[in-house]
Amino acid sequence: MILTVTLNTALDITYRVRSLRPHASHRVTEVTERPGGKGLNVARVLAALGHEVTVTGFTGGATGAVVQGQLTAAPGVVDALVPIAAPTRRTIAVVDELTGDTTQLNEPGPTITPAEWSAFQDAYQDLLAPASAVALCGSLPPGVPVGAYAGLIRAAKAAGVPVLLDTSGEPLRRGVAARPDLLKPNADELAELTGSHDPSRAAQDARRRGARAVVASLGTGGLLAAAPEGRWRAIPPARVRGNPTGAGDSVVAGLLSGLVDQLPWPDRLSRAVALATATVMAPVAGEFDRAAYEELLTRIAVTGEVTAA
């Protein structure tokens, strides 16, 4: 199975309102709720691709119970979230029906106690044994040490499990130094880590900082990969219109899927770009359009060079 870690899980709520005006009172016309946090999104896409997936991280309170209920309603996802005393946070996306704009309200994460963090580390260690790959995704809630991902990466490497890191800021900086197998930053995260706005140069710099391979997601510019085996660029066939929410998580799912299927790099990148593009095209944020995905798979342009042996 593939293991995804989401330390800062969320209940993602979307409200539709006719027109959002500060200081006014609004009737919400439609409410939707779904499990949130990068690793849970990645797991949902992996399960839809037919992989066995286990999710871990934290869950608490009434909001956590809703997250768990919806999570296990999806076939193929096993819930191994660790219970905590404080409630799982909510995020609220308010969609303005007139302009189409989204206004985001993100609750702070629950504070994790030292005993809860310790219980998580024990659970994670046990989950590594049957894992074929692990993804560490997203921000850290209060109470979790900023160097948390470095420790989780070292544990995965000691267990011989390939580990992907997708985070930002100081947790990313500390994590890279622990030598993850794969880093999946976007352009901003990569620039913040390395100080360079040239993605190709920055990807090489991130490798020097410790990452074995780096796949940078450049939005409509596709993916740029720098690995010991070579360097590639994968580009979607045409610019598509839609909702980019979840496209980055679909890239992570595609990369993990290609990794455990032992695909060569160009095929992993094609899978990731096709999934991300099919996610942008899907009517529901974070879902992917399967027919579009299968059609796109054959049409991703991958260029690059293999490192001389």
Next chain:
Amino acid sequence: MILTVTLNTALDITYRVRSLRPHASHRVTEVTERPGGKGLNVARVLAALGHEVTVTGFTGGATGAVVQGQLTAAPGVVDALVPIAAPTRRTIAVVDELTGDTTQLNEPGPTITPAEWSAFQDAYQDLLAPASAVALCGSLPPGVPVGAYAGLIRAAKAAGVPVLLDTSGEPLRRGVAARPDLLKPNADELAELTGSHDPSRAAQDARRRGARAVVASLGTGGLLAAAPEGRWRAIPPARVRGNPTGAGDSVVAGLLSGLVDQLPWPDRLSRAVALATATVMAPVAGEFDRAAYEELLTRIAVTGEVTAA
């Protein structure tokens, strides 16, 4: 005991953000949650005054469970909410720390099935027997017939229990026709019901439409009462600064409290105005400042005339 009915209960959530800007992403700096809906607010104030209170209405899902947990944590309030399949709605008040403005997002209520509405009516009938007074408060959720309050008023009158109605729009119009003992509209609700913007004239008109007595809350203008026993005006001693949220619910609590304590009208009105004023002065929305309440009680100016026997 006093019975309060809240058919459209809510989990009231307050978010503090630094500055609310449409289309931006916001970190919520503080989250507070409390049981919401007029009848629950009324019950909390009545319990603080030392009355035994039972609350009924509907509760469902994870949000309903949070409402019930907080409700029964307050001493003196008995939970007799009727379970439903759909989750209790949330309301979100987003407080802008820079301007102090509040932006309100109200979820639609859960849809009540015919079987759930029928179960509620049975529960209500049983709760009327031990009740000394009943208050019917707030809006109706989808699925509850618009004439619901008329039926509940008739049942209370048949059981010999004095009944107060505090709602708006069509449910108010239909409810008045069933001859409630007491109507507590604000100026807007009274004008919408009667077509008259003269509160004194409108209150008399509302009595002609079926209400035995009418107490109109006129904001900083205090209360205006029209009853078979006479007509009064009760005015707070001075304009106070603060948060008017919940002041109307405190008026209802004061009127019910004075009713079951069999106070003469001027004392009921003093109690209601003192409670409402002490609610505006309290630092937390919907709470009341007890010291201010007790001091204010002696300083409310009530003028009026008793109807000739």
